[in-house]
Amino acid sequence: MNEDQRFELLYQVGEELLKDGAELGRVETTVAYLAESFELQEFSCFIMINGIFMTCRKHNGDVLAKNKEVPLATVQLDKIDAINDFSRKLTAKKISIAAFSRQFNQIKQDYQPQLKRQFLAYCLGSASFCIIFNGTLPESFAALFLGLFMAFYLLILTPKLKLSKISLNISASFLVSILAQIIHGFFPWLKLSSLVIGGIIALVPGISIVNGIRYLFNEDYPSGLAQVTDALVISLCIAFGVGLALWTFDLL
Structure with a gap:
């Protein structure tokens, strides 16, 4: 995955955690550790209860930035726990970024409210x-x-x-x-x-x-x-x- 794809994946993880009602501190910590594992340079994030803003600098000097409003939603603790579990595995280098991406997409599909x-x-x-x-x-x-x-x-x-x-x-x-x-x-x-x-x-x-x-x-x-x-x-x-x-x- 190139830098743009890794940055987009990281943003989706942060957005999903925030949308599912995770604590702001948990979202910031998870995103920060993942950014280090994704090898994103000069990464910075600002997270509020209803919005998320991320930036990083590419190797060629260009800056990637994205922000989006995230409406207040209901809490899904099982989904938050599953995302955090695979995030820890990636940080510990037990799985690859590609495997993490596949698992993350699978979690979004499997953990829909029944x-x-x-x-x-x-x-x-x-x-x-x-x-x-x-x-x-x-x-x-x-x-x-x-x-x-x-x-x-x-x-x-x-x-x-x-x-x-x-x-x-x-x-x-x-x-x-x-x-x-x-x-x-x-x-x-x-x-x-x-x-x-x-x-x-x-x-x-x-x-x-x-x-x-x-x-x-x-x-x-x-x-x-x-x-x-x-x-x-x-x-x-x-x-x-x-x-x-x-x-x-x-x-x-």
Whole structure:
């Protein structure tokens, strides 16, 4: 592989790690080690939570540079771990750059989210958090149904509707809260608060809040503020959607 191809491959690795929710420090460390293994001269990178910028100098003196905005996305820890594993093997010279390139492309294909697992995660997550917040087993079962509805709405309907993040979170929390109140109307002994908490828990931006605070403590203020602001906006959207649903039922 020539310098242009190695630089492009390195950029794709950094972009993929950032897109999959890896910590900024992990992305920078992995990219730096790979740049040394790729024998890229005067390599430099600047990574933010929603963007990545890389430069290096070719042997003929020309400068390669590339930057791209990377939208905030969901976390895929298994994919991050797989990329890091092969990165370490390359750094330790256990595999060649060509082999690493093939493995990296294979990882991008193999580690696509599986719809069945995502549905299962939504259902079990809603049921589990309902119990954590003092819900009973019947309430947990009802929350599992709400998680199934949430998964169907977010994974099946939303991609077709092409909603913005704000509209998505408001509409999802509103619909789940409406459904929770309908269930509560048929089964009054079920606590409405437990049902709503179990239903909306998949929307809560827990990872964004934790990472945002961590970046702020690491003095990475732009990334920290971006994460915290994103988490705050999502939280306000969820609160608005739930409040709107409760207000609607009060009117009815």
